[in-house]
Amino acid sequence: MSTTSRSQESGIGGVAWVVLVAAFGGFLFGFDTAVINGAVGPIQAQFGLSDLAIGFTVSSALLGCMVGAWAGGSLSDRIGRQRAMMVAAALFFISAIGSGLAFGAVDLVLWRVLGGIGVGMASVIAPAYIAEVAPTRLRGRLGSTWQLAIVIGIFMAASSNAFVANVAGGAADELWFGLEAWRWMFLLEAGPALLYALLASSIPESPRYLVSRGRDKQAAKVLEEIVGIRGESAIAQKIKEVRETINMEARQKFRDLIVSGKLTPIVWVGLGLAVFQQFVGINVIFYYSNTLWQAVGIAEDQAFLVQIITTSVNIVATVIGIIIVDRVGRRIPLAVGSAGMALGLGMMAVAFSQAIVNVGADGEELVSLPGAWGMIALVSANVFVLFFGATWGPFMWVLLGEMFPNRVRAVALGVTASANWAANFLISMLFPEMAAFSLVFAYGFYAASALLSMFFVLKWVPETNGRELEDMSDGAYEKAPRAAKSH
Numbered sequence: 140m141s142t143t144s145r146s147q148e149s150g151i152g153g154v155a156w157v158v159l160v161a162a163f164g165g166f167l168f169g170f171d172t173a174v175i176n177g178a179v180g181p182i183q184a185q186f187g188l189s190d191l192a193i194g195f196t197v198s199s200a201l202l203g204c205m206v207g208a209w210a211g212g213s214l215s216d217r218i219g220r221q222r223a224m225m226v227a228a229a230l231f232f233i234s235a236i237g238s239g240l241a242f243g244a245v246d247l248v249l250w251r252v253l254g255g256i257g258v259g260m261a262s263v264i265a266p267a268y269i270a271e272v273a274p275t276r277l278r279g280r281l282g283s284t285w286q287l288a289i290v291i292g293i294f295m296a297a298s299s300n301a302f303v304a305n306v307a308g309g310a311a312d313e314l315w316f317g318l319e320a321w322r323w324m325f326l327l328e329a330g331p332a333l334l335y336a337l338l339a340s341s342i343p344e345s346p347r348y349l350v351s352r353g354r355d356k357q358a359a360k361v362l363e364e365i366v367g368i369r370g371e372s373a374i375a376q377k378i379k380e381v382r383e384t385i386n387m388e389a390r391q392k393f394r395d396l397i398v399s400g401k402l403t404p405i406v407w408v409g410l411g412l413a414v415f416q417q418f419v420g421i422n423v424i425f426y427y428s429n430t431l432w433q434a435v436g437i438a439e440d441q442a443f444l445v446q447i448i449t450t451s452v453n454i455v456a457t458v459i460g461i462i463i464v465d466r467v468g469r470r471i472p473l474a475v476g477s478a479g480m481a482l483g484l485g486m487m488a489v490a491f492s493q494a495i496v497n498v499g500a501d502g503e504e505l506v507s508l509p510g511a512w513g514m515i516a517l518v519s520a521n522v523f524v525l526f527f528g529a530t531w532g533p534f535m536w537v538l539l540g541e542m543f544p545n546r547v548r549a550v551a552l553g554v555t556a557s558a559n560w561a562a563n564f565l566i567s568m569l570f571p572e573m574a575a576f577s578l579v580f581a582y583g584f585y586a587a588s589a590l591l592s593m594f595f596v597l598k599w600v601p602e603t604n605g606r607e608l609e610d611m612s613d614g615a616y617e618k619a620p621r622a623a624k625s626h
Contacts, residue, residue: 169292207259
């Protein structure tokens, strides 16, 4: 076998392996943020938490996510992408053990925040690593494995929660070694976290980091064997381009986003995308759905089954999004997604308005959805997830990665990603209070947010499909009504 053909095989197989390993961080991202869904009820009952307190407990991990996302980039620049992945894996592992063995709400929050830091780190390190090692011709598809890994992680969290609760007889019942089932929901994450650390140790450092540390020979080897660049001159040119880009990003500061004392319009558009993605309430479905469905009369085991179905729909929807993102564009699918989400959420609000309350023999209030309204609520929830997963789920991150001009892309992406986590925290923390006040109000608010997001997209969001990153400008938002010309 010739050296060239051997190198080509190494490149194809090598890049597939390192991308899968990096994307495994997305699996833990999804698992860690969604696993608490099956434990909300037992935690609230066992620790005697109010609606606001359980809301904070559930969403506390998102505070860690904000910290991890903010610090993850600079940490990976200092110690390398590979080592930073191993740090994130260690945080996942410690959080899983600590959360499963928590003595009370206070230390549970601390362990969840710690795991959230790992999630936040993974959310910036892994996508960056994948983009840095993926060949240009495969970057879009390989980059999409990150979002797919997240939704698979959410699905596996729902599946493992259902399994554990079924074996124990209920999420609050004892399972193995005298520990309640809800504790094992957290503990089971320790295995994948340990595997992530072991896998991360098997992949090379990214060429970008190696160049930043003056290790050009090692970077050249990775560029040839993993990225697939051929020829000494081509590799030397790539290393030169990487070095110039590093210098450009090192000069970017938050003040670069401000012109005449105001944030530039394109940054406001990015912030709008980041906030609207969370204000439609998608993570309420993934963090609270078990409690939600039980609150309207669905048995616990059936609530777990519903969550498995919903997360399966999310996976299918994400695959659809991956297929259409480069064929149809970004802007119109986002608007269609907004309309579909508004329809699904609106129907959920209508269904919950039909709920009836009966008083049991022990004086306890029993809520149920009469007739076909229960099925309407379930179908509507999955319609919402389908439209979100095929559009706003992956597309928002695609847009944030490509809509900003080069001179501010890194800092603008950091600011908008932090806004996304902050909005996630706010919506997740307030849901129990909103639900206690009125489920109709809660889902009516999410439906209104989805409808507003459609008008926002049509008026302000630019079409970036087919445009080179170098063509993006501060005035790109002005081109929103016109589709980009294909190249």
